Amino acid sequence: MLPEEQGDAAVQRSERPEFTEITPTAPVAVASHGWRAKCLQRLVRLDLPVPRTVAIPAATVRAIAGGHLPDTGAILAGFGAGPLVSVRPSSENPDWGGPGTMLNIGMNDERHAALAAEHGATVADALYLRFIRAYATHVARLDPDMFDGADGSAEALRAALRAYAQETEEPFPQDPARQLAEVLRSMARAWEGTSARLLRQAKGAPAEAGLGLVVQDMVLGLGRGESGSGVIQFVDPVSGQAQITGRYMRQAQGGDPIAQSEGEIYLTRDPRGPSLEEICPDAFADLLRYGEACRRRLREEMQIEFTLANGRLCVLDAVKVARSSRASVRIAVTLAEDEVISRSDALLRVEPRALSELLHRQVDPRRPRDIFARGIAASPGAAKGRIVFSSDAAQASAARGEPCILVRRETAPEDIRGMHAAAGVLTERGGMTSHAAVIGRGLGLPCVVGASELRFDPRERLLRARDGRVFREGDVITVDGTRGEALVGAVDMLEPALDDTFRTLLSWADAERDIGIRANADSPSDARIARDFLAEGIGLCRTEHMFFQGDRLTVMREMIFADTAEDRAAALARLLPMQRADFTHLFEIMHGLPVCIRLFDPPLHEFLPHSRDGLRELAEALDKPLSDVTRRVEALSEFNPMLGMRGVRLGITLPEIYEMQARAIFEAAIEAARHGRVVVPEIMIPLVSAVREVELVKARIEAVAAAVRTRMGADFSYRLGVMVETPRAALRAGDIAHHAAFLSFGTNDLTQMTYGLSRDDAGRFMSAYVQSGVFPEDPFHTLDVDGVGELLLIGASRGRRARADLTLAVCGEHGANPESIAFCRAAGFNYVSCSPFRVPVARLAAAQLAIVSRMTPENSAELP
Numbered sequence: 100m101l102p103e104e105q106g107d108a109a110v111q112r113s114e115r116p117e118f119t120e121i122t123p124t125a126p127v128a129v130a131s132h133g134w135r136a137k138c139l140q141r142l143v144r145l146d147l148p149v150p151r152t153v154a155i156p157a158a159t160v161r162a163i164a165g166g167h168l169p170d171t172g173a174i175l176a177g178f179g180a181g182p183l184v185s186v187r188p189s190s191e192n193p194d195w196g197g198p199g200t201m202l203n204i205g206m207n208d209e210r211h212a213a214l215a216a217e218h219g220a221t222v223a224d225a226l227y228l229r230f231i232r233a234y235a236t237h238v239a240r241l242d243p244d245m246f247d248g249a250d251g252s253a254e255a256l257r258a259a260l261r262a263y264a265q266e267t268e269e270p271f272p273q274d275p276a277r278q279l280a281e282v283l284r285s286m287a288r289a290w291e292g293t294s295a296r297l298l299r300q301a302k303g304a305p306a307e308a309g310l311g312l313v314v315q316d317m318v319l320g321l322g323r324g325e326s327g328s329g330v331i332q333f334v335d336p337v338s339g340q341a342q343i344t345g346r347y348m349r350q351a352q353g354g355d356p357i358a359q360s361e362g363e364i365y366l367t368r369d370p371r372g373p374s375l376e377e378i379c380p381d382a383f384a385d386l387l388r389y390g391e392a393c394r395r396r397l398r399e400e401m402q403i404e405f406t407l408a409n410g411r412l413c414v415l416d417a418v419k420v421a422r423s424s425r426a427s428v429r430i431a432v433t434l435a436e437d438e439v440i441s442r443s444d445a446l447l448r449v450e451p452r453a454l455s456e457l458l459h460r461q462v463d464p465r466r467p468r469d470i471f472a473r474g475i476a477a478s479p480g481a482a483k484g485r486i487v488f489s490s491d492a493a494q495a496s497a498a499r500g501e502p503c504i505l506v507r508r509e510t511a512p513e514d515i516r517g518m519h520a521a522a523g524v525l526t527e528r529g530g531m532t533s534h535a536a537v538i539g540r541g542l543g544l545p546c547v548v549g550a551s552e553l554r555f556d557p558r559e560r561l562l563r564a565r566d567g568r569v570f571r572e573g574d575v576i577t578v579d580g581t582r583g584e585a586l587v588g589a590v591d592m593l594e595p596a597l598d599d600t601f602r603t604l605l606s607w608a609d610a611e612r613d614i615g616i617r618a619n620a621d622s623p624s625d626a627r628i629a630r631d632f633l634a635e636g637i638g639l640c641r642t643e644h645m646f647f648q649g650d651r652l653t654v655m656r657e658m659i660f661a662d663t664a665e666d667r668a669a670a671l672a673r674l675l676p677m678q679r680a681d682f683t684h685l686f687e688i689m690h691g692l693p694v695c696i697r698l699f700d701p702p703l704h705e706f707l708p709h710s711r712d713g714l715r716e717l718a719e720a721l722d723k724p725l726s727d728v729t730r731r732v733e734a735l736s737e738f739n740p741m742l743g744m745r746g747v748r749l750g751i752t753l754p755e756i757y758e759m760q761a762r763a764i765f766e767a768a769i770e771a772a773r774h775g776r777v778v779v780p781e782i783m784i785p786l787v788s789a790v791r792e793v794e795l796v797k798a799r800i801e802a803v804a805a806a807v808r809t810r811m812g813a814d815f816s817y818r819l820g821v822m823v824e825t826p827r828a829a830l831r832a833g834d835i836a837h838h839a840a841f842l843s844f845g846t847n848d849l850t851q852m853t854y855g856l857s858r859d860d861a862g863r864f865m866s867a868y869v870q871s872g873v874f875p876e877d878p879f880h881t882l883d884v885d886g887v888g889e890l891l892l893i894g895a896s897r898g899r900r901a902r903a904d905l906t907l908a909v910c911g912e913h914g915a916n917p918e919s920i921a922f923c924r925a926a927g928f929n930y931v932s933c934s935p936f937r938v939p940v941a942r943l944a945a946a947q948l949a950i951v952s953r954m955t956p957e958n959s960a961e962l963p
């Protein structure tokens with residue numbers, strides 16, 4: 100708390116007057132009068148030339164909305180004879196919005212005549228007309244069209260007064276106190292309106308959030324000496340770099356020219372034309388001083404709204420500079436480096452999710468967007484390229500060096516190569532944990548899924564948008580995975596911003612956080628990204644992804660089609676060196692850090708072709724009759740493969756697969772150790788539901804370990820753990836923990852099984868469910884703490900009771916969500932694991948949680 104604010108708590112308790120003039124010592128507080136009133140008081144305390152301002156607390160405004168008549172005569176009494184004032188909203192948080200500012204309250208025939216005498220009739224007409232128009236539309240609620248096209252002439256002014264009188268059946272109100280009362284009433288009611296309430300609640304405002312108002316003396320940017328109005332800020336709002344930006348307009352008010360305005364001039368010296376810096380160097384120097392004072396004392400980069408009246412500078416208002424995600428990082432770090440704020444404050448000022456925007460190219464927010472489809476923003480970043488409808492076409496496009504967007508109804512494991520080749524992915528179906536979404540996030544590939552308004556016609560090879568527009572293969576589109584939109588054409592991009600300030604902020608985050616962050620990484624390139632983003636190891640390596648690469652798929656299929664144990668062993672013997680090489684590579688990259696490898700998980704049919712052509716090709720490759728191949732593929736298909744023969748069930752029924760994988764892991768660990776790489780592999784058994792499954796697999800893995808030790812004459816250690824992905828595994832975690840060094844909760848499957856809701860089909864109705872409030876959020880995106888969360892707590896406590904040193908983790912897609920991290924941290928989990936590109940988000944979110952949990956109301960830093 101700043102020293103000058105120590106009286107605030109007392110203010111909240113005392114009986115509050117209907118309004119308070121803002122002076123350095125006046126009892127004004129954010130909670131009662133809103134952020135703007137408080138900010139203006141701080142400007143007054145900094146001795147900035149703020150015109151006389153009166154703050155009306157939210158309690159009074161609420162009473163006004165309910166019909167109370169404020170004593171506006173008393174409010175205006177201090178503003179002199181013929182007052183002219185503005186009213187601005189002042190809610191507790193600037194992000195909650197509020198009604199627009201009203202200027203020139205007090206304008207009437209008498210004031211019009213006085214202004215005409217001082218500044219000329221044209222100026223007076225323009226100002227009066229402007230006020231009538233604003234009052235008529237916002238206060239009297241007349242149709243704005245009535246005043247459209249009215250220029251600033253005397254005739255237009257008379258016509259406006261006539262129109263007002265006709266519509267409202269009374270002359271335009273002349274009494275400033277009456278005008279002010281009506282303005283206050285209309286603003287108070289606008290705040291209570293349903294749409295305003297919903298909008299602010301969507302931004303986090305509580306249902307009972309109130310609105311304060313500030314009434315300020317108007318300073319007209321008119322006169323013979325230098326006059327005008329403008330805004331100035333000292334950082335660039337897109338990059339956050341120190342730079343003076345803003346605008347200044349001569350003979351203008353609130354950024355709008357008044358009649359005879361001389362237009363906009365530059366703020367700083369510029370060879371292209373005159374600037375405020377040259378014309379009014381003293382005022383310009385004062386603005387720089389004020390900016391620095393705001394920065395140091397308000398501890399924030401502020402945008403200052405100012406007016407010059409005959410060379411006299413007034414500061415009307417100051418607001419936090421609106422900023423892009425990348426600017427928010429640079430501003431926070433720079434303020435901390437300049438010792439204006441603490442490092443923890445800097446960490447708290449950046450929204451963790453905003454970081455993922457910095458890791459990828461983004462659509463330039465300043466460019467127009469022609470959106471032809473909306474879906475789920477499944478993987479952030481933006482990419483542009485030509486449409487391709489198949490993975491083969493994506494690979495061909497990549498071979499030609501042409502960026503492409505892979506458009507599919509949904510993706511399947513066999514599309515992995517196509518996804519690797521594409522710049523972005525767009526699917527008609529799918530939810531937050533559908534195949535395309537999970538792989539897209541893992542690869543850092545911009546991805547929009549569940550664009551259900553699109554009609555994809557694979558036969559015609561075209562895509563039909565809801566508005567009837569048709570897109571064909573080769574057409575250029577842009578996928579915005581940050582906003583979940585598909586745009587027509589190639590849109591300009593902003594490049595990623597992994598600069599020093601980004602790295603500095605994350606290094607500060609690591610010093611604060613108290614929960615581990617690992618990455619889900621399946622390939623060496625994922626692992627490199629994970630290392631680069633300072634993940635503390637791999638929390639999930641989905642080994643099946645390795646079998647889709649290159650010629651492995653054929654060997655894999657041979658293994659699946661093997662008629663005898665010998666044939667299967669032969670195929671696995673060919674896969675073994677490939678897996679060993681994969682793991683050796685991973686261990687090298689991750690040396691010194693844990694690598695958690697999940698044994699084979701998916702149903703086997705995912706590796707098999709489904710089209711006629713694919714079946715024929717497979718028959719040729721395996722040298723078997725097509726009918727044989729088709730029969731075997733049919734035999735392997737399941738009614739519900741997600742709940743069928745997958746995970747540990749495969750490990751039990753076809754144990755050779757897990758044995759091969761265990762051997763590859765152990766041999767790779769020995770190999771890595773020979774090259775001086777320290778590694779303790781972790782082996783994880785997926786989709787467990789019974790302790791006996793763990794016992795059986797564990798016994799086989801131990802046997803493999805013993806055999807490898809003997810054969811290689813080398814020792815190694817490893818840790819064996821279990822993925823908790825079924826509700827039963829969570830309930831039986833106590834038994835399971837006796838056989839496992841760690842439990843890693845796979846919250847994707849656990850959510851799927853707890854809800855009985857297919858993660859691949861949820862996208863079809865999820866938005867309708869969330870919009871109508873059936874689910875508060877998509878549970879595949881935000882951990883369902885009430886249901887799935889309870890299973891996590893049960894599993895964690897039963898597991899830890901059985902084994903105090905049990906490591907607990909989450910490796911589902913929820914791992915990077917700040918809310919999920921908060922939950923896991925509170926439940927005593929050791930780490931969360933998420934896609935490599937989300938590691939920075941998780942690091943910052945975890946740091947914020949640690950900082951906030953340390954704060955008590957006394958030592959909490961007040962955010963501006």
Ligand code: PEP
Pocket residue numbers: 537639641700824844845846847848849910911912
């Ligand atoms: C999970 O189910 O949460 C998980 C991490 O495994 P997968 O997404 O591969 O099923």
Ligand code: MG
Pocket residue numbers: 824845847848
């Ligand atoms: Mg799973």
